[in-house]
């Protein structure tokens with residue numbers, strides 16, 4: 463039986479970092495405090511685990527299961543949504559993780575396109591997604607579009623053609639691309655029970671104007687409190703106010719990008735701003751030089767002083 467159709471996903475969803483010990487092992491002890499931090503300090507009530515920010519492709523299947531289970535268990539009764547990303551290069555691994563997500567009580571699953579052997583057509587990609595979804599037919603299913611990372615540039619509007627007939631649990635897209643025309647066409651042609659979650663934090667306001675229901679991103683881990691204000695301002699029709707917050711975030715990110723913004727830098731920024739001990743990234747991502755992290759933290763405080 464497909465999941466019920468009525469519940470839309472809205473608001474901010476933090477794409478979580480995977481906590482590691484200084485030695486690089488999964489560190490479950492930080493997950494509880496991490497969840498409390500998101501709720502209390504950022505006003506964020508949804509998480510997207512084992513995604514890009516969570517370095518899923520550098521984790522083993524066993525590690526991804528342990529992490530997903532712990533996030534789900536500790537989030538129960540605290541967070542509104544735990545979406546588990548189960549995409550893998552191997553269809554079999556992805557199906558195994560999808561089935562596991564259903565067993566542990568995840569609220570939804572998401573799948574990015576495999577990117578070693580890339581699907582060349584919307585048909586091939588849909589078939590892959592259908593197979594994965596079939597392992598968890600009762601869980602809401604989201605396609606995770608992140609072309610800059612996967613190199614899979616199949617327009618999402620093509621992927622969505624006839625998708626719910628193949629995947630009855632299909633409920634929307636996590637769209638981490640910059641093509642707002644593709645995004646707009648997806649939104650305009652979609653049934654009301656699908657949700658569109660935008661994933662380029664630097665231009666969320668534009669996606670809200672285009673009809674995004676919510677947002678999944680890495681910076682909501684430490685700047686969710688500002689983005690919540692952006693969303694409220696947008697909803698109340700105060701576009702100039704919303705734009706001011708978006709521009710601040712753009713100023714911060716362009717500064718960080720000049721210093722080489724990647725998951726390692728982002729994770730260190732989160733460590734510094736939250737006080738959590740999420741450890742270093744895993745190779746091939748290298749740790750952020752300490753001096754760079756401090757400069758970006760300083761910039762963060764400078765940019766958001768009056769917010």
Ligand SMILES: CC(=O)N[C@@H]([C@@H](O)[C@H](O)[C@H](O)CO)[C@@H](O)CC(=O)C(=O)O
Nearest residue numbers: 477513514515638661662663678679680
């Ligand atoms: C490529 C990348 O990591 N994109 C981030 C963004 O939140 C991104 O960090 C942000 O927009 C800054 O560029 C998210 O879309 C990724 C994400 O949601 C995930 O971790 O799965």
